[in-house]
Amino acid sequence: MAESAEGEAGFAIHPMDQFIVRPLFGDGPVHWYTVTNVTLWMALTVLVVSLLLVVGSRGRVLVPSRMQSVAELLYGFVYKMVEDVAGKDGARYFPYIMTVFCFVLPANVLGLLPMSFTTTSHIAVTAVLAVAVFASVTAIGFLKHGTHFLGLFWISSAPLPLRPVLAVIEVLSYFVRPVSHSIRLAGNMMAGHAVIKVFAGFAGALGVASVFPVVAITAVYGLEVLVAFIQAYVFTILTCVYLRDALHPSH
Amino acid sequence: MRAVLALLPAIAPGAAEAASGPFFSLSNTNFVVLVAFLLFVAVLVHFKVPGMLGGLLDRRAAQIRADLEGARALRDEAQALVATYARRSREVKDQADRIVARAREDARTAAEEAKEELRRSIARRLADAEDQIRAAEEAALREVRDRAIVVAVAAAGDVIARQMTPAAGAALIDRSITEIGQRLG
Numbered sequence: 341m342a343e344s345a346e347g348e349a350g351f352a353i354h355p356m357d358q359f360i361v362r363p364l365f366g367d368g369p370v371h372w373y374t375v376t377n378v379t380l381w382m383a384l385t386v387l388v389v390s391l392l393l394v395v396g397s398r399g400r401v402l403v404p405s406r407m408q409s410v411a412e413l414l415y416g417f418v419y420k421m422v423e424d425v426a427g428k429d430g431a432r433y434f435p436y437i438m439t440v441f442c443f444v445l446p447a448n449v450l451g452l453l454p455m456s457f458t459t460t461s462h463i464a465v466t467a468v469l470a471v472a473v474f475a476s477v478t479a480i481g482f483l484k485h486g487t488h489f490l491g492l493f494w495i496s497s498a499p500l501p502l503r504p505v506l507a508v509i510e511v512l513s514y515f516v517r518p519v520s521h522s523i524r525l526a527g528n529m530m531a532g533h534a535v536i537k538v539f540a541g542f543a544g545a546l547g548v549a550s551v552f553p554v555v556a557i558t559a560v561y562g563l564e565v566l567v568a569f570i571q572a573y574v575f576t577i578l579t580c581v582y583l584r585d586a587l588h589p590s591h
Numbered sequence: 592m593r594a595v596l597a598l599l600p601a602i603a604p605g606a607a608e609a610a611s612g613p614f615f616s617l618s619n620t621n622f623v624v625l626v627a628f629l630l631f632v633a634v635l636v637h638f639k640v641p642g643m644l645g646g647l648l649d650r651r652a653a654q655i656r657a658d659l660e661g662a663r664a665l666r667d668e669a670q671a672l673v674a675t676y677a678r679r680s681r682e683v684k685d686q687a688d689r690i691v692a693r694a695r696e697d698a699r700t701a702a703e704e705a706k707e708e709l710r711r712s713i714a715r716r717l718a719d720a721e722d723q724i725r726a727a728e729e730a731a732l733r734e735v736r737d738r739a740i741v742v743a744v745a746a747a748g749d750v751i752a753r754q755m756t757p758a759a760g761a762a763l764i765d766r767s768i769t770e771i772g773q774r775l776g
Contacts, residue, residue, distance in 0.1 A: 353620075455624070543617045584689055
């Protein structure tokens with residue numbers, strides 16, 4: 341298929357090229373220590389969050405500036421989410437969830453910039469986040485409740501004959517969590533960016549009519565802004581839900 | 592999986608080509624995306640979305656400022672109230688102190704007056720008693736004197752009656768008559 345695309349001059353669409361990890365300096369193989377475009381955009385993500393939360397609210401004035409207001413709203417939003425979903429005792433784990441949200445959201449938003457690299461579109465990145473959440477939540481569950489945590493899989497409100505079946509399903513779904521958790525975010529981010537690139541690829545071949553793909557990309561941009569926020573929100577709220585399961589395993 | 596891996600190098604040169612080609616060309620997808628992005632931003636600016644967001648933040652700041660003002664006003668009010676009550680309590684305390692002092696003073700004067708009264712009444716009674724004693728003494732003296740006179744008269748009568756003979760008696764009566772006659776004459 342790649343061959344046929346190359347065959348038609350000027351209609352070579354490579355929507356997935358934007359996701360290739362490349363060394364930032366020079367060329368060559370990517371080692372674990374190689375500074376790549378992923379490194380750059382992750383650093384930019386950290387920089388943006390630091391600017392917003394550290395520099396933006398440096399004044400710590402009572403009547404907030406705009407930047408401080410944004411930082412406060414971000415904090416309040418995540419805190420309320422943790423408290424509402426995971427409960428009052430879940431607020432102890434607020435820093436972790438705030439960190440997750442403060443990484444995913446700017447990474448998603450920065451990915452919207454043209455020619456940028458969307459770090460959260462890589463399953464490698466989201467899987468690390470999701471596995472970290474999975475592992476820590478499971479650890480919290482066992483540390484807090486010991487073997488009672490396994491009650492999460494033994495639904496005592498169901499009829500007894502059904503319980504073993506449900507237990508199997510529950511265990512399976514529990515272990516699928518990190519997979520769905522990571523693929524949901526990465527898939528959404530990747531799909532939107534790929535669609536944008538596909539539309540952009542049409543532009544080269546359409547001449548004057550390329551205004552249509554440009555407008556379409558603009559529309560997709562609107563959608564992508566929503567997706568960037570919603571997926572960050574979904575990722576974070578799922579973390580809260582998993583945390584709640586760990587804190588209160590009995591249904 | 593292996594097929595995908597094999598494809599990767601095939602895609603990579605194409606990407607490099609796209610990146611190194613002329614940027615301001617519709618064949619360059621990066622350029623197209625940039626144009627669309629700028630258009631998106633322009634649409635946002637046209638519908639005054641940044642202004643709206645800024646307005647929201649400003650309104651939040653204004654709200655917080657208003658809340659702070661309200662809280663400060665409330666605190667001032669409360670402090671004024673506290674000051675009023677403190678003053679009133681101080682006044683009442685002063686008043687109570689004054690009342691206590693006056694009561695103590697009154698009690699002291701009353702006690703002194705009572706002592707004085709007692710002393711006076713004792714003196715009066717003493718004087719009364721002395722008067723009575725004196726009167727009793729006088730009465731006794733008078734009685735003794737009266738009794739003495741009675742006794743003396745009786746004794747004199749007895750003596751005279753024993754010494755008196757009828758002749759002497761008649762002589763005495765005569766002498767008395769003459770004496771009276773001389774005195775009256």
